[in-house]
Amino acid sequence: MKKLWVLILIIIATAVGFVYFSPMFEKEPPKIEIDSNGFTNLKFPLKLNISDNSGIKDYTVTLVADGNARVLIKNSGDLGKNISIDIKLPKVAAKEVKLIVDAVDTSKWHFFAGNEAKKEVVLKVDTTAPDAQIVNNSYAIGNGGSAAVVVKVADDNLKDAYILVNNKYRFKLTPFYKKNYYAALIAWPVEEKTFDANLVAVDFAGNKSIAHIPLYWKKYRYPTKKIYITDNYIKNKAMTVLKRMNIDVPNDPVEIFKKENEYVRKLNEEEIFNLTHKVYEDKINSFSIARFNPLPGSAKEAGFGEKRHYIYKGKDISFAIHKGIDLAKIKRAKIYSSNFGKVVAAKWIGIYGNTLIVYHKLGLYSLYAHTSEFKVKVGDNVRRGQVIARTGATGGVLGDHLHFGIYIQGIAVNPLEWLDRNWIRTNIINVINSSKRLIGK
Known part of the structure; x- marks a missing residue:
């Protein structure tokens, strides 16, 4: 009788050990990652990644706006160990929405129900692009030369604003005089045959504004x-x-x-x-x-x-x-x-x-x-x-x-421009300082 009880205990211990250590009964819930900075303009999809070592059995993506819940995606079956999808958000009038992702893996843990993970993100809805305007700028710029620009950029959720020359040279803006106004010196790199400059403003929701800077070309002849x-x-x-x-x-x-x-x-x-x-x-x-x-x-x-x-x-x-x-x-x-x-x-x-x-x-x-x-x-x-x-x-x-x-x-x-006091006064100093009158008090 004693041997029988020992055998039963061994069987129970073996079963418990199997359940506890077997990959079939792994206890880690799925990992959910949502690529979000807390803003959305409802145009660009959100990246969703779900991963689990045992595999994913089902997942649901739900959107809550103004207290109303809507299932956007629901999938089940043998979905693999990694899922990467783009979540397209519907048009809503709400200023804030919540995204809820539920996922369950294929583990036999929890009495064969599997491990469950849930993640929520709150998104501020912003569909308005930044206000980006050119206030004042030099009349012209020469190849290899310089110019001054004063701009206005306004947005409650502004992420970045800069001047982009020829789509590859980026010039930082410096806050100037009053809120939402900026000044910058920019350049036409001497290696570039043509010139194009734009003010670029981007907010955290991904809305972008582009304003062209109207500078005439002045050609210098370099020997x-x-x-x-x-x-x-x-x-x-x-x-x-x-x-x-x-x-x-x-x-x-x-x-x-x-x-x-x-x-x-x-x-x-x-x-x-x-x-x-x-x-x-x-x-x-x-x-x-x-x-x-x-x-x-x-x-x-x-x-x-x-x-x-x-x-x-x-x-x-x-x-x-x-x-x-x-x-x-x-x-x-x-x-x-x-x-x-x-x-x-x-x-x-x-x-x-x-x-x-x-x-x-x-x-x-x-x-x-x-x-x-x-x-x-x-x-x-x-x-x-x-x-x-x-x-x-x-x-x-x-x-x-x-x-x-x-x-x-x-x-x-070109240093010759900066050796000429008249050029400096006309093209740089007057452009920046006279912008105060345009901005107003």
Whole structure:
């Protein structure tokens, strides 16, 4: 009799163990994921994902609006371990709806009923696109040039607003003067043959507004120039830059120069973009900038936008577009700050050598390259007329000069515009500051 009871206990323990540990009786409920930020415009479907290791037996999607429940989807059967569907919401007048998802798996747990999961999300209904208007802008923009824009963007659920140039260059808006108004400097990248700019505003429900910025085109003619490369340059400059950057030096002179001019230049321009693409201020009420004159009494040796073909022993071996102007005076000439600003970089940047970058608000930066000496450091606030550096021949150059650049949110623009006080006043300062009259008090 005792042996019989032992056998019965073993059988019971085995059965309990089987139920408890068998995959057939797994105890984890299905996992429900709804891709939602709490808003809907009733146009775009919601992504629903249901997963379970044992498989899904049935699920139901119910919409509750103004206290009325409506089943949107109901499925049952052998539905697999993963379900991914788009939930199309019906048109409703309610300002808020609730979405309820119930799912049951194929487990034999709970007396063969399976594990159940339930998830609810509340969605604010917003079917109105943001109010996006162009308040004021520069009359024209040149290829490789700059412009100013003031806009209005209003929406209770605004997610993002920006200016998009040629559908790929994004410019941040800075809050300006009064609520819902913004200002920005924008650029026409010199590599782009055409120009198109739009104000884009998107709310959390996915509604989008686009307003075209009516800027006329002004064509600048940038020359094509041949630059003759010598063995002296390759040995004393190109190789030096590669070694300092811990980049393998090829054996062939042509490959050495190409690696410096193409690969290193790309790395350097990416670094400069990262140093000059930010807009730091939270709001502006006005904008003032004087003409830039970093090297008074200097001669211009090379211009912005030059299409440079590099020639070695009679062969065209490489190409680049010059992203600044070269100014020369005397060796180690004093470089002056023309405007108030803050130093954001003072470092060696490959072919640009010792490079100083100053921020002047509204995404505007000035760059001073090939310098021999810095007179300021990162974090310093500079004033007009202050000596900030001295010219030199550091980086990928042989002669002492200043490479001067202007950048707007990471994009190099024609510095000649910013050397012209009349252009600055007409195209930038007046556009931004006179917008106050259009906005009103």
